[in-house]
Amino acid sequence: MIIKKNGPLKGNLSVPGDKSISHRAVMLGALAKGKTEIDNFLMGEDCLSTISCFRKMGIHIEQDIRNRKVIVFGEGLDGLKALTEILDVGNSGTTIRLLSGILCGQNFSSVITGDTSIQKRPMGRILTPLQQMEADIESVNNNNCAPLRINGPKNQRLKGIHYKSPIASAQVKSCVLLAGLYADGETHVTEPAVSRNHTEIMLSYFGGDVKVTGSTVCVKPRPKLSGKKINVPGDISSAAFLMAAALIVPNSEILIENVGINPTRDGILKVCSMMGADIKLLNIKKDGGEPAADILVRHSSLRGTEIGGDLIPTLIDEIPIIAILACFADGKTVIKDAQELRVKESDRIEAMVKNLSAMGADVEATEDGMIINGGKPLRGAVIDPKFDHRIAMSFAVAGLMADGETEILNPECVNISFPGFFEKVSGTVNKM
Numbered sequence: 001m002i003i004k005k006n007g008p009l010k011g012n013l014s015v016p017g018d019k020s021i022s023h024r025a026v027m028l029g030a031l032a033k034g035k036t037e038i039d040n041f042l043m044g045e046d047c048l049s050t051i052s053c054f055r056k057m058g059i060h061i062e063q064d065i066r067n068r069k070v071i072v073f074g075e076g077l078d079g080l081k082a083l084t085e086i087l088d089v090g091n092s093g094t095t096i097r098l099l100s101g102i103l104c105g106q107n108f109s110s111v112i113t114g115d116t117s118i119q120k121r122p123m124g125r126i127l128t129p130l131q132q133m134e135a136d137i138e139s140v141n142n143n144n145c146a147p148l149r150i151n152g153p154k155n156q157r158l159k160g161i162h163y164k165s166p167i168a169s170a171q172v173k174s175c176v177l178l179a180g181l182y183a184d185g186e187t188h189v190t191e192p193a194v195s196r197n198h199t200e201i202m203l204s205y206f207g208g209d210v211k212v213t214g215s216t217v218c219v220k221p222r223p224k225l226s227g228k229k230i231n232v233p234g235d236i237s238s239a240a241f242l243m244a245a246a247l248i249v250p251n252s253e254i255l256i257e258n259v260g261i262n263p264t265r266d267g268i269l270k271v272c273s274m275m276g277a278d279i280k281l282l283n284i285k286k287d288g289g290e291p292a293a294d295i296l297v298r299h300s301s302l303r304g305t306e307i308g309g310d311l312i313p314t315l316i317d318e319i320p321i322i323a324i325l326a327c328f329a330d331g332k333t334v335i336k337d338a339q340e341l342r343v344k345e346s347d348r349i350e351a352m353v354k355n356l357s358a359m360g361a362d363v364e365a366t367e368d369g370m371i372i373n374g375g376k377p378l379r380g381a382v383i384d385p386k387f388d389h390r391i392a393m394s395f396a397v398a399g400l401m402a403d404g405e406t407e408i409l410n411p412e413c414v415n416i417s418f419p420g421f422f423e424k425v426s427g428t429v430n431k432m
């Protein structure tokens, strides 16, 4: 994919449904009794992997790709059918970690794995709490990575525990909470900082008993979940790329409609405001416990900032695009406490620093982040996103303001979370 200097971005647009919420709607829809109708479902490859895994466990799921609608015919907590094949999550960390929690409570055995990136990502972080719950789960190659082999619980029920997670990870938290549905008593998870809370919100909405106190979540086992209607808001993590494009390309003004602004996900809005961005939230509403708004973004002169601490989990997937913003800001931007980036679909610190350096940016990697001195003009380069959707989209945005041509290798990886990304950008750029 070749990107040329272009712009401004103009007009009203929407982005695909939230990936985290789409995954959870299928999972909880399957464990609930009755029909769950999901509107604005993200038809990205990761969420399609979740659908395919549940179909393999006998759940009937109807999909209307054109209208972004999914209907899950839930069979209740004990309604999943024994598997005859291996579960393949593709590239999706959320699918493997959350589904493993569910599988540990089933009375059948399973093997779950994914693509080469998934087989390198750390699974020890879920094996530890699940084994404390007396789940029978192991890494097949004994390397704390997928494939994972799971048998039914060693005793009839899993053991409810209080897990103090060493990392703020919604995937770890959600994995333990979902296993907790099959436990013999309450399950508590405490995290060092609050990570995205979509599982807690949706589980309550389906009829689960969930209590949140500070950074601790408690679930009661064996809830009676019933099918619901879910309207998935636009994904703020996808909107972030268009927001950034509008902020850096002169004379841009766009309105991104119906984007999720859950406070555990809105760190990108805070950072944009710290950088001096002209962004307004309009038409704020709430549906199924999840807040959403239209986001009005105008081109702005940006200044560098410092990002770390409890803010990081609220913008973890937006750090690659924040690094691009930092290149167009005056002064220094420091990103720290983001060592989690090293174990995503790619090592995102390395991928950003390597490719930004190729474009002529002043950027330096640190163990847990990066330091960027903004204001140096970027030039086009060949970008290897390492099959990582967020890296590919970040550099497509940078390419709109770089001199010469920017070539993105393996651009199809954007289909993981944002099918139609390139068409959306070129449609918005050409609405001048």
Ligand SMILES: O=C(O)C1=C[C@@H](OP(=O)(O)O)[C@@H](O)[C@H](O)C1
Residues within 6 Å of the ligand: 019, 020, 021, 094, 168, 169, 170, 171, 172, 174, 195, 196, 316, 317, 340
């Ligand atoms: O729970 C989720 O839906 C997600 C949690 C985050 O991962 P971690 O839990 O590993 O931080 C995030 O990076 C991922 O894109 C989606």
Ligand SMILES: C=C(OP(=O)(O)O)C(=O)O
Residues within 6 Å of the ligand: 046, 091, 092, 093, 094, 095, 317, 344, 345, 390, 417
């Ligand atoms: C890290 C991501 O997803 P996952 O962990 O589900 O693969 C992401 O979408 O940026």
